[in-house]
Amino acid sequence: MTRGSPDPVRVRGVQPRDLPEIIDIDAGITGMRKPEYWSEILQRYGTGRRRQRLFLVAEDSGRVEGFVIGEVRDWEFGMPPCGWVFAIGVRPDTRQAGTGTRLLEAICDGFRRLGVTKVRTILARDNPLILSFFRSQGLMAAPFIPLERDLAP
Amino acid sequence: MKLQKNTLAAIYSVLEFAANPGRQLSAAEIARQYRVSPHHLAKVLRTLGRAGLLESVRGVGGGYRFTGNAKRLTLMDVIELFENISAPRRGARRPPRRGPLPAGPSPQEVEDALGVVLAEIDEISKATFRSITLATMLKLVTRRRK
Numbered sequence: 001m002t003r004g005s006p007d008p009v010r011v012r013g014v015q016p017r018d019l020p021e022i023i024d025i026d027a028g029i030t031g032m033r034k035p036e037y038w039s040e041i042l043q044r045y046g047t048g049r050r051r052q053r054l055f056l057v058a059e060d061s062g063r064v065e066g067f068v069i070g071e072v073r074d075w076e077f078g079m080p081p082c083g084w085v086f087a088i089g090v091r092p093d094t095r096q097a098g099t100g101t102r103l104l105e106a107i108c109d110g111f112r113r114l115g116v117t118k119v120r121t122i123l124a125r126d127n128p129l130i131l132s133f134f135r136s137q138g139l140m141a142a143p144f145i146p147l148e149r150d151l152a153p
Numbered sequence: 154m155k156l157q158k159n160t161l162a163a164i165y166s167v168l169e170f171a172a173n174p175g176r177q178l179s180a181a182e183i184a185r186q187y188r189v190s191p192h193h194l195a196k197v198l199r200t201l202g203r204a205g206l207l208e209s210v211r212g213v214g215g216g217y218r219f220t221g222n223a224k225r226l227t228l229m230d231v232i233e234l235f236e237n238i239s240a241p242r243r244g245a246r247r248p249p250r251r252g253p254l255p256a257g258p259s260p261q262e263v264e265d266a267l268g269v270v271l272a273e274i275d276e277i278s279k280a281t282f283r284s285i286t287l288a289t290m291l292k293l294v295t296r297r298r299k
Contacts, residue, residue, distance in 0.1 A: 132286055135284045138296065
């Protein structure tokens, strides 16, 4: 894109009418349609009632190209308040066009406005695509080690 | 995880090439810059060439030119050309023993348990190498320069 030309991609807050496209994007990435889950996420993160929660979409010519969701969490794991990105998705057919970068920048701007200076996420280590994306955006290993255990019945 | 000299020389080289796309560089130039043996580096560059990451340029002032995709090529892609790090560690995937257990741990059990811990560390290292492309490494270099 040349300098000064209008950027066709616009990042804005999610609207209820975006939900079908978000469900489609997620299904295209994960291979699973989860309409009830996304309705609940919209209720929890997309109403704007809690300013610490952000649910943004990237729109191009009326089509939702991607979404990002996150929130500022206070003193989680004993750490000072920081922004957590817990979901980001871009239509597979429009990747490598900077949409993910725009979404991440927008949510980071939101976090900054809320007064935090750190953004974090947690990712599956067997998903190099999303790991590479966050690495390309400058994220480095955080001072945590995620642990888990099977629960005996 | 400790990387061998060849692997490090390969990583230095591909980063040097990726930072100068289109430019041809000789083994001697890179060897001088990173203080490695030119003879050694020539072998490393041949391996990178055979893997399709570089193409050799013949004639006066010949050398190599980068043909990889810096946004796609990861550190792991380069490391795997020189090291066998995909194999699971010994003991890491051993099935649990059957039959009555002795009072204390046997040397084999201790070795197995340690294998599990070391395999965990290896998996994190591999995931890290798989997630960092050459383009990301170059950005990291730039960020650390500021």
